[in-house]
Amino acid sequence: MSFIRLENVTKTFDGVEILKNLNITIEEGSVLGILGRSGSGKSVLINMLRGMKDYRPTKGRIIYNVAVCPQCLRVEPPSMVGNLCQCGVTFEAHEIDFWNTDRKHFAAIKRRISIMLQRTFALYEDDTVIDNVIKSITGRDEEESTYMAIDLLDMAQMTHRITHIARDLSGGEKQRVVLARQIAKEPMLFLADEPTGTLDPQTAELIHQALIEGVKEKGTTMVITSHWPEVMRQLSDHVIWLEKGEIVEEGNPETVVQSFLDQVPLPEKKTEFKTGGPIIKMEGVKKHYYSIDRGVVKAVDGIDLVIDEGEIFGVVGLSGAGKTTLSRILYGLTDPSGGQIMVKLGDNWIDMTEKGIFGRGRVKPYLGILHQEYSLYPHRNVLGNLTEAISLELPAEFAKMKALYVLNAVGFDEEYAEKIITKYPDELSGGERHRVALAQVLIKEPNIVILDEPTGTMDPMTRVQVTDSIRKARDELKQTFVIISHDMDFVLDVCDRAALMRGGKILKTGLPADIVEDLTPSEKKKMLKEE
Structure with missing residues (x-):
């Protein structure tokens, strides 16, 4: 009908x-x-x-x-x-x-009408998971509402978090609660x-x-x-x-x-790139914290890792493996519970656990990071987001030229880049905002770029363009990339080496193809689109 x-x-x-x-x-x-x-x-x-x-x-x-x-x-x-x-x-x-x-x-x-969006977690952050779902149910008494909420959370496989506070959930868990809430509206x-x-x-x-x-x-x-x-x-x-x-x-x-x-093109064939010596060294890095529900949580549990200058290095694993926590420690957003993180700047090794201008403050201007939960400045257009908003002060014409160059590098053709440069974030699609956020990181030409799930909202064609642009940035600017991802296909296409992370530990480091061989059949099915 x-x-x-x-x-x-x-x-x-x-x-x-x-x-x-x-x-x-x-x-x-x-x-x-x-x-x-x-x-x-x-x-x-x-x-x-x-x-x-x-x-x-x-x-x-x-x-x-x-x-x-x-x-x-x-x-x-x-x-x-x-x-x-x-x-x-x-x-x-x-x-x-x-x-x-x-x-x-x-x-x-x-x-x-119920709606579910790709990045908006419309939850009552201070309420429990079950209370969030119950608040969406109308026309039923308290007991019926409770049983209905339990059934919906079971369907969303969230019963193990039923009494947790919403703000403490991971992004994937929040999305599942949002789904239960929207279905609860019948x-x-x-x-x-x-x-x-x-x-x-x-x-x-x-x-x-x-x-x-x-x-x-x-x-x-x-x-x-x-x-x-x-x-x-x-x-x-x-x-x-x-x-x-x-x-x-x-x-x-x-x-x-x-x-x-x-009509989706294949990425350019990966050519061998000669990397320099070590630029990042991690020894015994840990991040433990205490949760009332789970006791001591070992988000990162004794990691040793060396990444070379000019390398595109992937840290792969499923949600909850500890990948994002590791990236935040490397960037200096989260203090480790133990261990040492050293980053090379010029001829000097800087201790990233040391705060202040002689510690990680000295390295920060040379680091770039794209968070999984990135955000753009809503009241600035694309050009503003790529320049003044991040304190990149350039003559007007040069600022536009550089912005257009980096937009082209992340997959916008020249004609479309000219069109969107005056648009505001809410006028762009989710995938376009993601690429502008990536351009915002690359335009400062950092020595080390950390990308946390960079392909999350990208269509297949854009993924190919971003794969090629990361290699181009590495080749032309001698940048080092650390890519945090669950997308093994992307890692196979773009990374020189990778580390498999599970339960806060690194289980294996090697060529991306070698990492694939170390996955179980069920893990391959979850991390590889061709399986």
Whole structure:
């Protein structure tokens, strides 16, 4: 049954058409997949369906065919027409022009839509996990709400954290609680915008299974966007491939996905690079802390590591292995519980455990880091984010030239880089913001660059471009890269050597291909997309 229709929908921002004359029909109970590169218009379409401010179509209409209770204005999918509402009145059929209806009907539809975003953890940070889910449940008594919350957390495989405070969860755990909260609202439409874009394969698989069990198998209509083909294959009934706001192809998921993959280039062949002597030395590095629930937690547990100058070195492992903690210790954001971290600056070795201008303060200007939870300055445009916002004071014309150069290095073609340089972060897609954040790190030309999950929100084509740009930066600027990642395919493509991390320890160091051989079959399945 036809549920939602997009008729000739166009959306323009600052004179640029982001969506172009889209005509789409979404059937009740189906899962529509929107596949496309970062910046193709996927997130704009999701926000438009949700009724988010500033996303009104410039042209065209979005029609919701729904069942509406004339008494309490509750809205349900069209199959509920003729059934009784909770208030006892019969649902009536309505065809509602979503963006041109009255405020009451607009709000009534919005209340029945749940949305899951790629990086926004909309949780009550000071509440427990179960309380976060209970607060999303309406129309049930306390006991029913509690049991429903437990069932949803079990589905999301979060029962082991049920009494934990939300702010203490990892990013992947927070995303699973968000999913449980959104399903708890029992929506008529579930929108998922890159819900697993920043997660490791293991956690992403948990989210996918929960979406199948909690949304798809319950017959809830869903629209999911992704640049990952396997997400489309696993979840969608019908796929639309968007490119620069236009539908390139639509139809069977397998057919459309294959067409999309056929236009993704392979990265340039990796050539041997002669590295210098050691630039980073770690000996016996530890980070232990105490948790009321778990006692002593050994996030990093006695690590010895040497990284050479000019090397692209990967630290790989699944979520919770201790990779991010290790990167924060190296950068000087987290003090170790023990051990020594030495970084070479010129001819001198600097102790990164020593605070102040003669210790790590001396090295900091020569280090760059891209956090997994990066952020851009919202009130500065892209050029401002790449220059004044990070205290990079350059003559105006030279600043623009350098900004365009580094944007090109992270995958934007010259014409598109010129267009986005005056845009603000909220006008960019998630993947575009990620690349600008990477450019923000590279533009200062640091000696050592630490990248924490650099491919999280990137589509396959952009990943290839970023792989090539990291090698180019290393070759031209003699930079050393430390890449923290769960994406073994990316590490195989870009890294000279890698270390496998598990449970706070480094188990093996060697060539990336050697690390793969040391993984168990189940680990290969979780960390390699081809397995």
